[in-house]
Every structure is written in structure tokens, then in C-alpha cells.
Amino acid sequence: xxxxxxxxxxxxxxxxxxxxxxxxxxxxxxxxxxxxxxxxxxxxxxxxxxxxxxxxxxxxxxxxxxxxxxxxxxxxxxxxxxxxxxxxxxxxxxxxxxxxxxxxxxxxxxxxxxxxxxxxxxxxxxxxxxxxxxxxxxxxxxxxxxxxxxxxxxxxxxxxxxxxxxxxxxxxxxxxxxxxxxxxxxxxxxxxxxxxxxxxxxxxxxxxxxxxxxxxxxxxxxxxxxxxxxxxxxxxxxxxxxxxxxxxxxxxxxxxxxxxxxxx
Numbered sequence: 001x002x003x004x005x006x007x008x009x010x011x012x013x014x015x016x017x018x019x020x021x022x023x024x025x026x027x028x029x030x031x032x033x034x035x036x037x038x039x040x041x042x043x044x045x046x047x048x049x050x051x052x053x054x055x056x057x058x059x060x061x062x063x064x065x066x067x068x069x070x071x072x073x074x075x076x077x078x079x080x081x082x083x084x085x086x087x088x089x090x091x092x093x094x095x096x097x098x099x100x101x102x103x104x105x106x107x108x109x110x111x112x113x114x115x116x117x118x119x120x121x122x123x124x125x126x127x128x129x130x131x132x133x134x135x136x137x138x139x140x141x142x143x144x145x146x147x148x149x150x151x152x153x154x155x156x157x158x159x160x161x162x163x164x165x166x167x168x169x170x171x172x173x174x175x176x177x178x179x180x181x182x183x184x185x186x187x188x189x190x191x192x193x194x195x196x197x198x199x200x201x202x203x204x205x206x207x208x209x210x211x212x213x214x215x216x217x218x219x220x221x222x223x224x225x226x227x228x229x230x231x232x233x234x235x236x237x238x239x240x241x242x243x244x245x246x247x248x249x250x251x252x253x254x255x256x257x258x259x260x261x262x263x264x
Contacts, residue, residue: 066263070102074126084247098127224261
């Protein structure tokens, strides 16, 4: 084998390393709770009979800041036009949820030890798929999967109501609203070929969110695990007259988000 061949083989893995970024982040999110559990469990086993309250003055501060990592599953509330199967060749349209992830900054204003107002500007990377089946002259129906990718810049404002601390734990519920801007909107894409057609969405969305979670006060920071459900209000569909948008009456956002927060 020549030196040039060995050099080419050394470069190839670098060129193909980028697609594994999402896999690595997903694996990190799965290992994160285990790492936190180890930090909680080791001191507990070392000092079984000693109950230490971590961060005893945490609730005395008005403002807290931190960051979050999240895993989301996004989908649509979809409504088809009642006459779509009769006026078009479409047979079935399915919507398929896909995984994504969130990165954000946490700013919390503690009005009381049990009530706080939270502003959490975030980036949310979301994927969904619309799967179409059309009627054709061939024995087999024509099928198309249309991925819809969005990079939302989100501005949630949430009210958090928390229980009293029990040693180093507390539970809470959270609710509020969110305004979002799609930084990867494809509303200006020119659709001419079926295989290249994209289903276009509006650039702006606003939604309601509700959920709950648990706070764990660790020696150096507060760790939170939170599950939220969000539902959008406006119709995001941009009907540009293609056979992929024509059968649809509306698409509204629907998202489940599992969030890990770190606050100091």
C-alpha cells in the first residue's frame, strides 16, 4: 500500500464523523441521569445517618441562572380538507413524530420560595415527517415521505409552583406560554419536482406549555428533571398549491420535551 493510499484512508473517517454528532448528543443525554444519580448516591452511602441540606440559602436569592439540555419529540395536530379524497389523488396522509434536542439558558425570578417566574430562551431542533400515499394507474400507489425540519428560536415565559423542600428534593408544576421563530423556515423554496417538494410552514408560532418535574439540591448546583407538553395555536401550513399542501387544511405544532436543568 502506498503512502498516498494510507493518507487517504486516514482522512475518510474525519469526513464521515459529522453525522455521528446527533448520536453522541443523544447518548450523552441518556448517560446524564446516571451521572447525577451517582453524585447523589455516593455521599448518601458514605454518610447513611447524616442528613445534610445542600444549598441551604438557595431560596433566599431572588435571581438564579443556569442552562438546560433537552430531548424533544415533535409532531403535528393535522386536519385534512373534508373533500380531499374526492378532489385529489391523495389516499392517506400520516404524520410521524421524530426526535430532536434543545439547548437553552435559564433565568429564574423567585417571587416566593414556592413560586417563580422563568424565562428560558432556547434553540429547539425539531424534525417531523409527513407520509403521503397517492392513487396512481400503477398497481402500487405512489408514496412520498416529506421530512419537515425546523430550528426554533424559542422564548418561553413560565410560572413554576414548587413544593417545600424535603431534605434535598422538591417537586413542582409549571405552565405558561412560548413564542417561537423558525430559523430554518423554507417558505420561500420553489417547489417544482415531486421528489424535491417541501411542505412549507409559517415562520412564527406561539403555543401553551404545561408540565411538571423534580428539583434535586446537590452540593454545588440544583439539578432539575422536567417533562413538558406544548401545543401550538396558529395554523403553520403555508398552502402553495402543490399536491402535498392542497389536501391539508391545517398543521399545528405538538411537542413533548424532557429537560435537564442546571442552576446555581
